[in-house]
Amino acid sequence: TLSDGKNHMEIFANEKKMVRKIDYEAYNSKSIFNSFEQVQQYAYLFSAVIKSDTSPNWELMMTNNYDRYKERDTNPFTIIKRSDHGMATNGTDTIFVKPLSIQQTESADGKPGKLPFTIMSGYELSTSGGVIAVVDMIDKNIWFYNELDETERMQISAIGTALFARRIHNVNW
Numbered sequence: 001t002l003s004d005g006k007n008h009m010e011i012f013a014n015e016k017k018m019v020r021k022i023d024y025e026a027y028n029s030k031s032i033f034n035s036f037e038q039v040q041q042y043a044y045l046f047s048a049v050i051k052s053d054t055s056p057n058w059e060l061m062m063t064n065n066y067d068r069y070k071e072r073d074t075n076p077f078t079i080i081k082r083s084d085h086g087m088a089t090n091g092t093d094t095i096f097v098k099p100l101s102i103q104q105t106e107s108a109d110g111k112p113g114k115l116p117f118t119i120m121s122g123y124e125l126s127t128s129g130g131v132i133a134v135v136d137m138i139d140k141n142i143w144f145y146n147e148l149d150e151t152e153r154m155q156i157s158a159i160g161t162a163l164f165a166r167r168i169h170n171v172n173w
Contacts, residue, residue, distance in 0.1 A: 002158050004150070009158040013048035013060075013165055042066040042080050048162035055090070055151060060162050062086035062097060083120075088159050095159065098124045100134065123163060125156060135160045 002009045019042050025035040043065050050058040064084040086097040102121045105113040125133040133156045134143040142160040144153055 002154070002161055004154055004157075007052070007054050007151075007154055009053075009154060010051045011048055011158055011162050011165070012051070013046065013162050015046040015166060016044070018043045036077070038068075038076055039066065039078065039080055040068050044084065046084070046086070046166055048159075050088075050155070050158045050162065052155075052158075055155070056092065058088050058090045058155060058158065060086065060088040060097070060159055062163075062166075081120075088125075090155075094127065095132070095156070096126050097159075097163075098126070100124050125159065132156065133160070135163050137163070140164060 002011060020040045021037045022040060023035065023037045044063060046060075046062040048060040050060065052058075062084045063086060064080075066078075066080050068078070083099050084097075085099065088095040088097065099120055100122045102119055103115050105115060107113060120137070122137045123135040124131055125135065130145075132145045132148060132152070135141075136143065142157060144156065148156070
């Protein structure tokens, strides 16, 4: 339950993951590289219902799919990217959810740096009119567009709370 002191929203969520993979192992090998697994298919689904006592209910859906055969992926060491996309709707309004990644960094003393890979850092929430919020998954913050009213901020907070509550992506697959 999420509350701003006046209004309450209840968030109910469910997530599922399916991974189909092939394990390869070299027999009679003492090397630490004697085995590896190759993901063949991956499907992730996260859904949440956000119930409000003052406005229509919202539904949030996030998905990420990968199929080695359909993508004609010949790389034996493909890593599934955390590129969950989704949307939230109350039947009238729609908010699009897009992943954000970082590669540029800055040290404590202000020196710029660049990681050799990208890190999924959060989500951009937008409507047809533009970006309305950013959900920062690293520091667990939500950044709002200044022009949002109290009800919109509460709805976006509930969507962000649902995203923070996800569990499957906190575990390595």
